[in-house]
Amino acid sequence: MRHTQQILAEMLRVGHEAVISFPNFAYWKNRMAVLNGRMPVSEDLPYQWYDTPNVRFFTMLDFEGLCNEMGIAIRDRQVLDERGNTVTEEHNFLGSLAVYRIGRDD
DSSP states (O other): OOSHHHHHHHHHHHSSEEEEEEEOTTSHHHHHHHHTTSOOOSSSSOSOTTTOSOSOOOOHHHHHHHHHHHTEEEEEEEEEOTTSOBOOSSHHHHOSEEEEEEEEOO
């Protein structure tokens, strides 16, 4: 999405909480694709680099850093592997998809 900070701020202006999900670019298979010189293509990132609707690729740590910078509280985080199973360790490395429940850090 474009204007990420503005959209997050507007979501939390309208509602007290919001749910955000995104493919985690730091997932180990995505890292391997980049190390092999290619942009990743997977179930969570199904497009080629030239036709993707994604404007930005980012990691869970990037998103959490942005939330911290903007004063947004992370109320819950679920991390899933590519089969939809919950990841319990090494979230940023083993998680293919991240789902966050966020709110204002009041």
